[in-house]
Amino acid sequence: MNFKQLTYFIAVAEELHFGRAAERLDMAQPPLSRAIKQFEDDLGAILFNRGRSSISLTQAGERLLTRGKSILAQLEDTQLEVRRLGQGAEGRLRIGFVGSATFGILPMIVRSYRANFPDVNLSLNPMNNADLHRALVSRELDVVFARPTLKDPEFLSKHLVDEKLILALPDVVDTQSRTVARLERLQDHHLILYPERPRPSYADMVLKAIEDAGYSAPLRIWCMDLQTALSLVAVGEGVCVVPESVASAPRKGMKFLKIEPEIARTELSVNYRVDEQGVHVKNFVAIAQKVARKVI
Structure with a gap:
């Protein structure tokens, strides 16, 4: 069973007419009829009672229609979730920061990010510079605000404010x-x-x-x-x-x-790993730099 076979079957099962189903799928009727017959052969079950003037679902067809709709809905939901994660609209972001950052622009950056990406879960972790460095190396954090800037060839650092x-x-x-x-x-x-x-x-x-x-x-x-x-x-x-x-x-x-x-x-910078490919970090850093430019 594959996605195309299931889509073809559901169209015919809902229309109970091969001609209307073919029109709905934007294809000719003969290939659709052959595809459904091949699907039945692959499953080892008859899905439709075929009469001269009408068709109806068999018990196997009724069960497949119920399950098939659920499967397609889950596939569509999964596709949407994956797309939103890929766009950085959902997911999580682990942020580390020195305590003094909370008195400056960090709250403004967090508010701006939440306004643009409300469905991303943020984890905020106060640490000193040494712990921020260790957590970024070990990938326990995704992005950190440090004072002074973290020096490491594995990191990228973006200046925010002096x-x-x-x-x-x-x-x-x-x-x-x-x-x-x-x-x-x-x-x-x-x-x-x-x-x-x-x-x-x-x-x-x-x-x-x-x-x-x-x-x-x-x-x-x-x-x-x-x-x-x-x-x-x-x-x-x-x-x-x-x-x-x-x-x-x-x-x-x-x-x-x-x-x-x-x-x-004293300089406040935002730091992340050179090999960081996640769109969440890139979106966050872009917003941090935008907020910093407004403050300056």
Whole structure:
């Protein structure tokens, strides 16, 4: 039994007339009659009672009509599902991101992607850069937002945005009317750094920027992620150098000051595997770049 035989049979079974069925199939009647007879021979069953003026279904024909319609419906559904998966309209996408990305353009990118591809299931996974790198190598994630960019010959990286570094500090610190941080005051505060491991990391970039600017941070507190660092700032444990977008979400117990002149900028990039062929990733990266261009 093949798809063509089943299609021919269902047309004749529904029309109960070889002439009308042939017209419906856009073919001549004799080839259709021969095809049905060959189908019956292949099955070893008579499907139609043939009279002089009419035909009717046998019990075997009735059973095949019921099952055949179900089979064709499943084939059509499968074809549609496969086509939508191939177009990236259905399926799943596993996204990894550094915590600071949630304060910047990541939410806008996710909203835009959902608006264009509402039936794709998204899995969102916060990780540090080292874990993002490992998960992308092992194919546990499909696309990741990293800060700084992941360096690996197996990856493709697309620049999204550069951000200034600013200072997060407890709101109990008296800054008077200043909007700019005095980096020499770092000597008086614990500098909260993240992640503690593995190294090198975003923390090392911050330390180098401070040292290159001619200052030092002898008092240090280490933690594993941005959210913990911000919580420590809010309770007065110290100050933290963060991407500028972090200030877009006011948080109780802290305030933000600009650092002038700039000591460094931090880049957010979207990264995926060189051998990635999936249309879901390509669609997502295209939307990420489009959103980033609007933000810039």
